[in-house]
Amino acid sequence: MTEPTLHFTPCNDAAGGHRMAWWQWGNPASPHLVMCVHGLTRQGRDFDELVKALLLRADGNVRVVCPDVVGRGASDWLRDPNEYQLPTYAGDMLALLAQLQSEHPIATFDYVGTSMGGLIGMVLAGNRELPLPAPIRRLVLNDVGPVINPEAIQRISAYVGQSGRFASVADAAAAMWSISTTFGPHTPAQWMELSRHMVVPASQRSADGRAKVAPEAGVEDHAFLLHYDPAIGTPLRALTPEGIAQSEAIMWSLFDGITAQTLLLRGAVSDLVSPATAQAMTQRGPRAKLVEFEGIGHAPTLVAPDQHDAVISFLLSP
Known part of the structure; x- marks a missing residue:
């Protein structure tokens, strides 16, 4: 499969619900699910190169799902921007997992999360009371x-x-x-490939935030918009030092509850994850294996062969 198929899952929220889009690759009937979840302003097609390499190594015998987190890509926008937070995102992933399980039972569940996607992964992997169809076996942060x-x-x-x-x-x-x-060196072709999924013709985004499948008849596209709701940053800008400290305590508690084998990738010059935090993550909770990439900040895009090979070798090792 050289291109993924687009699907939608209905999700609950206080304003009456929304749809989350997700991209599916590989064998939809495979009992081995790999979920790849993107960063704050990105979308599910960020993982195209990683997924293609993974499917090649796995002979296509894996089901890979890459959601557009609500407010991004082809997913709906939330009516209340204050709901752009981890509880909403984690709830949406549970709804998606329930749908995937109903279509084809999941026996092996692996998770790859970049930045915000990794935080969602820590919520799913660290809270043992959540109704996952299968425990997360391997977790990439x-x-x-x-x-x-x-x-x-x-x-x-x-x-x-x-x-x-x-x-x-x-x-x-x-x-x-x-x-x-800070993403590190990319060829012009690599950056254009990452960028083309980040924009949408203005005619394909309706006023209520729903992505249209095709432009309206007779409407020419003279402008392009970034493919996310500008309001996704509202909760981020509202953070206080007290709120940050409270969030860190919660996230450490979740991290310590993770039983999945865990791989931590870090850009060697990342300003988001300090060397001290990375070292602490190798010594507590799941005792993550740490791999760093020189000359990269926040965050590795997993496009370069050495980056996606580190992920694939971890996921497919015996």
């Missing part, structure tokens, strides 16, 4: 941990929601690169 440096929060808060309008996909890609150089 891509440049994220229980402690997030306040300076990184400030840096990210400064650009989240500053979506703007762009005359072309190339213009949007250039604007995104200006705030994404």
Whole structure:
């Protein structure tokens, strides 16, 4: 399968519900599920290169699902921006897992999460009372941990929601690169491939935040928008030092409850996960295996062969 198929799952919220989009690769009947969840402003197609390499190594005998977390990509936008938080995201993943389980039973469940996606993974893996169809067997945390440096929060808060309008996909890609150089070196082709799924023609996004399948007849696209709700940064900008400290305590408790084999990936110059936090994660809870990538900050995109090979070798090892 060279391209994924797009699906939707209905999810609950206080305002009457929303749809979460997700991309499916591989063998939908495989009992081995790998879920890949993206970072704060990204979307599920970020994992294309990783998934293609994984399917090649696994002879296609794995089911890979990459959600667009609500407010991003082809998913709906929330009516209340204050709900763009981990409890909502984790609840949506449980709804998705229940749907996947009803379609084809899950025997082996692995999880890959970048940044925000990793935090969602810690919630799912660390809370043993959640109704997972199968325990998370192997967990990949891509440049994220229980402690997030306040300076990184400030840096990210400064650009989240500053979506703007762009005359072309190339213009949007250039604007995104200006705030994404911490991702590390990428060829122009690699960056364009990552960027093209991050924008949508203005005619394909309705006023209520629903992504349209196709542009309206007779409407020409003269502008492109970033493919996420500008309001996703609202809870982030509302964080206080007290709130951050409370969140860290909760996340450490969840991390300590993880029983899955855990791989921690870190950009060696990451401003989000400090060396001290990374070392602590190797010594407590699941005692994560740490792999660092030189010359990379927050966060490795898993496009480069050495990056996706580290993930695939971990997931497919006996």
